[in-house]
Amino acid sequence: MNKLHKLLFFSIFPILHTSSIAVAQTFDEVEINVYPVAGQVYYIEGRGGNIGLFVGADGVFLVDDQFAPLTDKIVAAIRPLSDKPVRFIVNTHLHPDHTGGNENFGKMGALIFGHDNVRHQMEISAYTQEPPLITYSQDVSFHINGETVHVFKTPDAHTNGDSYIYFKGSNVIHAGDVYRTTSYPYIDINNGGSFLGTIKALELLVDVSDDDTKIIPGHGVISGAGEVQAFLDMLLVIRDRVKVSIKAGMSLQETQAAGLTKEYDERWESGRRIGSSAALIGAAYADLMN
Ligand SMILES: [Zn+2]
Incomplete structure (x- = not known):
């Protein structure tokens, strides 16, 4: 080891070490909260994607399962509502904050479902999370707890494996x-x-909803179809503006710098890559260039 390597090795190691402890501590600090939505459906907030919870005489059905270190706490949060086993889980898509608990719940006997592309994409993108055990190409229905749960593929939107989970009753x-x-x-x-697929998928979400439908977002709070429509309308405005700048021969960088989302940024800009205006415009630009 030369001097520079030695220096790097000993200076980087303590940083890595502390940050892994910090991660463990942050999961310890996560509070799991369960909120009623409608009928027999609840949602669970912790760290990562919102979990859908459906309870009844036949057992517990979950939509997504957050991160592996949270499984025990999630199970404990479900217990006041049901002492039945978690029988089925549907993964809305592949991301780790929605699938990290798959392995733990699978070991407890839950059957995990997801679209074909959730499993496929986890393989080719080298995800370490346990993929769904059972996959479907279009849709699948569950007939439990006295109602039908229709799970169906959306147009490719957030990923190419997104599904909506519709608790019909x-x-x-x-x-x-x-x-x-x-x-x-x-x-x-x-x-x-x-x-463009996200626009189609949001149109589908509005179409299948009625005035009373409650929508659980992947992140955030319960909404109605009117709020989804407003979100969709914003994307349509952004789409049209990106089209105009492509027509005017503007580059991606120029389009991102043109303030095309300025009246929306205060409400919707995340301030980090995921959920930023720049990333959204990048995706719109790529689709509309084709
Ligand atoms: Zn995601």
Whole structure:
């Protein structure tokens, strides 16, 4: 080891060490809260994507499962509502903050479902999370707890494996990360996401909803179809503005710097890459150039 390497090795090591402790501590500090949505459906907030919770005589059904270190706390949070086993989990898409608990819940006997592309994309993108055990190409229905739960693929949007989970009796839809109330939509282009597909998927979400439907976003708070429509209208405005700048021969950098989202930024800009205006415009630009 030469002097420079030695210096780097000994100076970097303590930083890595402290940050892994910091991560463990932050999971210890995560509080799990359960909120009623409608009928027999609840949502669980902790760290990562919102979990959909559906309870009844036949057992517990979950939509997504956050991170592995949170599994025990999630189970403890479910217990006041149901002492039945977690029988089924549907992954809305592949991201680790929605699938990190798969392995733990699988070991407890839960059957994990997801679209074909969730499993496929986890393999080719070298994800370390446990993929869904059972996959479907279009849709699948569960007939439990006295109602039908229809799970169906959306147009490629946040990723190429997004599904909506529609609890028909309770009139609740879990929309995964196609819809979020915390920031601009994030389009994961590396996993087959699409800006124009997001518009189509949000149109579908509005179409299948009625005035009373409650929508659980992947991140954020319960919404109605009117709020989804407003989010969609914003994307349509942004789409049209990006079209105009492409027509005017502007580069991606120029388009990102043109203030095309300025009246929306205060409400929707995340301030980091995921959920930023720049990333959204990047995805729109890529789609509209084709
Ligand atoms: Zn996601």
